[in-house]
Amino acid sequence: MSKKGTVLVSGGAGFIGTHTTVALVEAGYDVVMIDNFSNSGPSAVEGVEKILGRKVTFEEVDTCDEKALRGVFERHQFDTVIHFAAYKAVGESVADPLKYYRNNLVSYMNILKLMKEFKRPNVLFSSSATVYGDAETLPVTEQTPRQEATSPYGNTKQIAEDILRDCCKAYPGFYGIALRYFNPIGAHPSALIGELPRGVPNNLVPFITQTAAGIRECLSIFGNDYNTPDGTCLRDYIDIVDLAKAHVAAVDRMVSGKMETKYEIFNVGTGKPVSVLELVTRFEKANGVKVPHKIVGRRAGDVPAVWADTTLANEKLGWKAERDLDDTLRAAWAWEQNLHKK
Numbered sequence: 001m002s003k004k005g006t007v008l009v010s011g012g013a014g015f016i017g018t019h020t021t022v023a024l025v026e027a028g029y030d031v032v033m034i035d036n037f038s039n040s041g042p043s044a045v046e047g048v049e050k051i052l053g054r055k056v057t058f059e060e061v062d063t064c065d066e067k068a069l070r071g072v073f074e075r076h077q078f079d080t081v082i083h084f085a086a087y088k089a090v091g092e093s094v095a096d097p098l099k100y101y102r103n104n105l106v107s108y109m110n111i112l113k114l115m116k117e118f119k120r121p122n123v124l125f126s127s128s129a130t131v132y133g134d135a136e137t138l139p140v141t142e143q144t145p146r147q148e149a150t151s152p153y154g155n156t157k158q159i160a161e162d163i164l165r166d167c168c169k170a171y172p173g174f175y176g177i178a179l180r181y182f183n184p185i186g187a188h189p190s191a192l193i194g195e196l197p198r199g200v201p202n203n204l205v206p207f208i209t210q211t212a213a214g215i216r217e218c219l220s221i222f223g224n225d226y227n228t229p230d231g232t233c234l235r236d237y238i239d240i241v242d243l244a245k246a247h248v249a250a251v252d253r254m255v256s257g258k259m260e261t262k263y264e265i266f267n268v269g270t271g272k273p274v275s276v277l278e279l280v281t282r283f284e285k286a287n288g289v290k291v292p293h294k295i296v297g298r299r300a301g302d303v304p305a306v307w308a309d310t311t312l313a314n315e316k317l318g319w320k321a322e323r324d325l326d327d328t329l330r331a332a333w334a335w336e337q338n339l340h341k342k
């Protein structure tokens with residue numbers, strides 16, 4: 001066992017899970033990855049192993065299956081869990097709320113119940129900037145009031161944050177950190193792991209890369225009549241490798257007993273707003289490719305602008321986003337191209 005300890009990563013084969021596993025192992029942690037491959041596949045685990053040059057511990061387990069998950073707790077010693085396993089398509093959650101509440105909350109309750117029962121102290125939950133909704137003041141700090149969720153997906157993030165807060169308050173020896181991600185994009189510089197959307201991508205960058213690759217004819221930009229400098233929405237696009245490192249910093253903080261309260265929340269973003277149009281143009285320039293695009297109507301549920309105040313993460317986690325946006329967009333394109341070589 002590594003001196004630093006072992007981390008259970010649920011949803012380990014996903015976009016954030018794979019990059020975080022790489023970052024944890026590179027930082028000296030042992031990792032147990034679990035995933036049910038509902039939105040990923042074995043090639044994601046193979047990509048992680050290729051980058052690391054060694055095998056990782058992986059089990060195909062559905063976190064909603066308490067019995068199977070219990071087996072993982074019985075077989076492996078770990079102090080910390082990073083819980084990524086969840087569905088994440090906003091529109092689908094509106095169409096089928098029960099699917100989202102069941103999957104995202106049952107899996108989470110199973111994890112928390114077993115952490116308590118097996119006396120494993122540290123839970124890191126992957127939350128989202130979605131909890132801020134259409135914030136009145138920007139950038140948002142962790143103190144910015146949450147807004148009522150506009151989708152069942154968003155609501156599962158709010159409920160899960162509250163459950164963690166309450167567990168930390170009630171149970172001795174139980175610690176929690178919620179990381180609120182802004183818009184994770186990009187891919188590992190090796191182009192061996194990245195985002196693998198199924199079907200038509202909902203998110204902007206996978207749609208851009210697929211359009212550049214000729215898989216999609218044209219990118220639709222949802223609205224240019226927002227009250228922003230160029231009329232398109234502003235977001236805080238965080239490089240996936242930087243995001244993965246934020247998890248390492250949060251785990252370091254937990255295992256070294258540096259938490260100041262039993263439950264802590266951190267924004268994970270760059271602190272820099274970028275418009276949709278600007279992102280498309282930057283992608284085209286950085287990669288020397290064209291992304292045919294047109295302006296269409298607004299997408300329901302989009303907020304005009306949200307970006308992070310990252311002071312707390314900078315100071316308390318000693319973490320800061322470092323990657324240059326052009327490098328991130330080059331990595332996203334390299335990953336897309338690599339997919340078509342296979």
Ligand code: UFG
Pocket residue numbers: 088090128129130131154182183202203204205207219220221222223233234235276299302
């Ligand atoms: N956009 C387009 N065209 C597309 C896709 C997106 O113009 O084809 C725009 C959106 O309107 C938005 C921006 O690109 O202005 C970013 O959209 P994404 O779907 O990539 O990201 P969101 O900001 O909507 O969503 C992200 C996360 C969600 C989270 C949400 C709210 O992906 O998990 O933030 O914080 F819930």
